[in-house]
Amino acid sequence: MIIVMKPDSPESEIENIIGEVKQWQLTPEKIQGTTQVVIGLVGDTATMEISRIQELSPWIQEVLRVGKPFKRASLEFRHGHYSEVVVNTPNGPVPFGKNHPVVVVAGPCSVENEEMIIETAKRVKAAGAHFLRGGAYKPRTSPYAFQGHGESALELLAAARAATGLGIITEVMDTADLEKVAEVADVIQVGARNMQNFSLLKKVGAQDKPVLLKRGMAATIDDWLMAAEYILASGNNNVILCERGIRTFDQKYTRNTLDLSVIPVLRDLTHLPMMIDASHGTGKSDYVPSMSIAALAAGADSLMIEVHPNPAKALSDGPQSLTPEKFDRLMQELSVIGKTVGRWSQPAVALA
Template identity: 65%
Template sequence: MIVVLKPGAPQGVVDVLVGELQGWSLQTQTIVGRENVVIGLIGDTSSLSEDRVQELSPYIDRVLRVKKRFKRASCEFHPERTVVRVPTANGPVAIGGDGPIAVMAGPCSVESEAMILETARRVKAAGAQILRGGAYKPRTSPYDFQGYGEPALELLAAARAATGLAIVTEVMDSTDLEAIAEVADIVQIGARNMQNYALLKKVGQQPKPVLLKRAFSATIDEWLLAAEYILAAGNPNVILCERGIRTFDRTYTRNTLDLVAVPVLRSLTHLPVIVDPSHGTGLSQFVDTCSKAAVAIGTDGLMIEVHPDPSRALSDGPQCLTPDEFEAVMANLAPIARSVGRPLASQLAGGPLPH
């Protein structure tokens, strides 16, 4: 249930209402929008009538029930779009709302100091604001490269010190969360852990923004309910990442990139939505086209894999762009981003423009 106050409701009225509602054994969440203040009610409201709540104050405009199972993630509960702000040495990066499109780029796995520093410098020069790189890697086979762990976190920290880029990296186990959160500016939950509810609760209890990737076979409702676990644990800064799903035809691509999920999610949730065309296709030759399509359809950001030498990558080489290819993709994206009224964040910051 949500309580929408009339424009101009005094803060004192809001405080009194929150106190009364909490006295009914309900949790409250106050959302201050551009025009209205909304008080969300969390708890058992089944026996509570809208009329009873309406009578609490003449400043109440309307009382509505949130019918969706994902309460905190829904547009009904939180009418204003969430903007996740990530501080960096180059200035804050805003993800969400109707602002510029953020770009995260880097290798699947951190392999060496020289490799991650070179990649970080090249993706920054091309216009990325956030460096992606795996320290811990979930792999289908137990014999595949699993990442270097804590030493790789140290290399990510060195790359941030050298470039000022923010860091996004994946957590697989709650025992590693503290070490990862010390380095990461965004904590990533990968597709294989989207429904690891114990881990979702843990990342929800720490303050860093959380990037939640869609599981291979997850419905949109399941994905949003996974986000709800993080929100319910206290962390409001959740970013959703569409990274492709498994369908009946996997002959020509690794996954099926579900781009229609972007406008669908924008109709259902206030949370930012980004697209990963690298995992979504699994082949570098399709990353440019799918990145352009994602920008045109309304994504808030992109996550693109870049490696200095994809043929020698320890993981996911076929889907990685070279730094030169990434630069070309960024140049191709710039006019499309401007045409939809959401330029790339690098363009607003005086970054590289198309050749």
């Protein structure tokens, strides 16, 4: 349920209501809108009478039930207000959200060595990226494939951040590694294969770093939003959703089916910011630019794009990685669309 307060409601009235509903074994969450405060109520409210809550204060405008199973993640819960996730990076705070410029995340699938990751970081920053992505721990379908360098790769990501000021996004695969990943990452990624690892979701929800939650390969939208609910229910409100392609009946020509229709659907269902990963979504570098441009035009809040200085020699996901030169060109193309739709913050580098 949500309590919508009247505009300019006294803070004392809001606090009194919060104190009262706590005594009913409910968890109140205060949401500050532009002109109004909304109080979300989480708990067993199914049999609670709306009139009982309405009687708490004359400053209550209305009381509404949230119909979605994903309570905190639903747009209803925030009474139509879209949330923002602000990430503090060495280059300054970067906000993700509907009312902010698109955020570009770029870098290799995995961290291979110091020269490679720092070179890539410098190139994607020069092109206009805000974050460096790179896997220290890699979940792979085959146990014989490259699994990442682990803790030593985290040190290289830290070095790349020191050299460029870019924020770092990297994946955690195991609760045992969460603390050391959180020491380096500015945003902790939960990958597609762990989207329904509920123990891991609870742990990342209990820490305060923002979380990037990728959609599982066979997950419905409800499955995905309920996974986000685990993180939100554990106390972490800073969640970004990432569509990275799903498995369908026809994967002959692309690695996955990139579901761009999820952008307007999520906009109707949830207040959380959304990212599109066209690299994993298509699996082929030739298709990444057009799908990234389409995602930006459709309203994505962020884009994830794999970039590698020599994709042919990449230890993982080389076929879907752009060269730095192709990334430069894509950023120029994105800037045209981004400026047209009012979602671009800075010019990309000029092409040679």
